[in-house]
Amino acid sequence: MSIDVGARLRSVRLIYGLSQRELARRAGVTNGLISLIEQNRVSPSVGSLKKVLDGVPMSLAEFFTIDVDTAPQVFYGDDDLVEIGTADVSLRLVAAQRSARQLTILRERYAPGSATGDDALSHRGEEGGVVVRGRIELTVGGSVRVLGPGEAYYFSSAIPHRFRNVGREPCEIISASAPPTF
Amino acid sequence: MSIDVGARLRSVRLIYGLSQRELARRAGVTNGLISLIEQNRVSPSVGSLKKVLDGVPMSLAEFFTIDVDTAPQVFYGDDDLVEIGTADVSLRLVAAQRSARQLTILRERYAPGSATGDDALSHRGEEGGVVVRGRIELTVGGSVRVLGPGEAYYFSSAIPHRFRNVGREPCEIISASAPPTF
DNA sequence: CTCGCCTGTTTAGGATCATGGACGAATGGC
DNA sequence: GCCATTCGTCCATGATCCTAAACAGGCGAG
Numbered sequence: 546m547s548i549d550v551g552a553r554l555r556s557v558r559l560i561y562g563l564s565q566r567e568l569a570r571r572a573g574v575t576n577g578l579i580s581l582i583e584q585n586r587v588s589p590s591v592g593s594l595k596k597v598l599d600g601v602p603m604s605l606a607e608f609f610t611i612d613v614d615t616a617p618q619v620f621y622g623d624d625d626l627v628e629i630g631t632a633d634v635s636l637r638l639v640a641a642q643r644s645a646r647q648l649t650i651l652r653e654r655y656a657p658g659s660a661t662g663d664d665a666l667s668h669r670g671e672e673g674g675v676v677v678r679g680r681i682e683l684t685v686g687g688s689v690r691v692l693g694p695g696e697a698y699y700f701s702s703a704i705p706h707r708f709r710n711v712g713r714e715p716c717e718i719i720s721a722s723a724p725p726t727f
Numbered sequence: 728m729s730i731d732v733g734a735r736l737r738s739v740r741l742i743y744g745l746s747q748r749e750l751a752r753r754a755g756v757t758n759g760l761i762s763l764i765e766q767n768r769v770s771p772s773v774g775s776l777k778k779v780l781d782g783v784p785m786s787l788a789e790f791f792t793i794d795v796d797t798a799p800q801v802f803y804g805d806d807d808l809v810e811i812g813t814a815d816v817s818l819r820l821v822a823a824q825r826s827a828r829q830l831t832i833l834r835e836r837y838a839p840g841s842a843t844g845d846d847a848l849s850h851r852g853e854e855g856g857v858v859v860r861g862r863i864e865l866t867v868g869g870s871v872r873v874l875g876p877g878e879a880y881y882f883s884s885a886i887p888h889r890f891r892n893v894g895r896e897p898c899e900i901i902s903a904s905a906p907p908t909f
Numbered sequence: 910c911t912c913g914c915c916t917g918t919t920t921a922g923g924a925t926c927a928t929g930g931a932c933g934a935a936t937g938g939c
Numbered sequence: 940g941c942c943a944t945t946c947g948t949c950c951a952t953g954a955t956c957c958t959a960a961a962c963a964g965g966c967g968a969g
Binding site: 577581588589590 | 955956957958959960
């Protein structure tokens, strides 16, 4: 086996912030199996692997397609934005490193205390954005961070995510997503 | 198992024109295993499935990604072309049934006896075309057919393919491919 | 400290997969 | 007809996967 199924599964599980037991419960398998697979002590049957991924959920195609080596950068500081404009027109590009981006733009405003919902969102495509004003708490998979003006984000929308304005002033974000969900 | 691994494998094998035993030999497994998998009598381990696909060769990601349901029509007779023009302007569309087509156009001419090479080509993307003049022998996977004026083709470029002019007059084809390989 | 609860790992045994070989059917040559 | 070859399927056995349960370590509460 040249392909490291164990490492892939562990990455996926940790991105979703699940323990072996929790994933096993959702998938309807035992925690021991998750452990054995992640250690590459067994090569799971396709049926078993599908059951496990159903607990995330993630398709087999996605599982074997996702690039787990190049751990996708999720958070971008002010200095992480790439300037691609001219002296007259400043264009700072978010996630310039990632290829095959196809995005559409949104402008979002969050009142103090508001959020995108009590539960995290999860859908097809990718999304990214920049905070223009205020502060926003962003949860992506198992990672949480509060972003302020000038900071940015970019992640796969398949990973459960949630925005919440934890500050006292309104928050404004310039965001982009693809394919268009609205 | 909602995903029909058996049917997928059988489709892949037949596209490449291999028998169960021949695929088994290349993959280093037994023909019985191929048979059992194709009948969904077993759910192969990821390791076994990878060995089998290495015999094609095809990656696990491709295997679970390819669209095998819409049994891709490869050859199109004159009547298989869909007329989408008006009474004044006749537009006959090749592979109209297939969704998500993104093509660019080429004009190809083959001198008598010439071919695209001794070995079959295989690359990313999709390609299709129409024979305008002459006759061309087209090999796609395990299928071979000689196409004449007005007939057409459309297939995934990942499947090994080869063009050869077996006639005595030059052959002209209007073809399209995506993403652009030139 | 102990207790409770969580984490991931390990082990024995039953369930499933994978093998090597046998089988019947279909095909082509002689 | 008859043999040789190839096809896909099926069967018994050994190999591997998967489960259930036990195990060791970490961490906070009391």
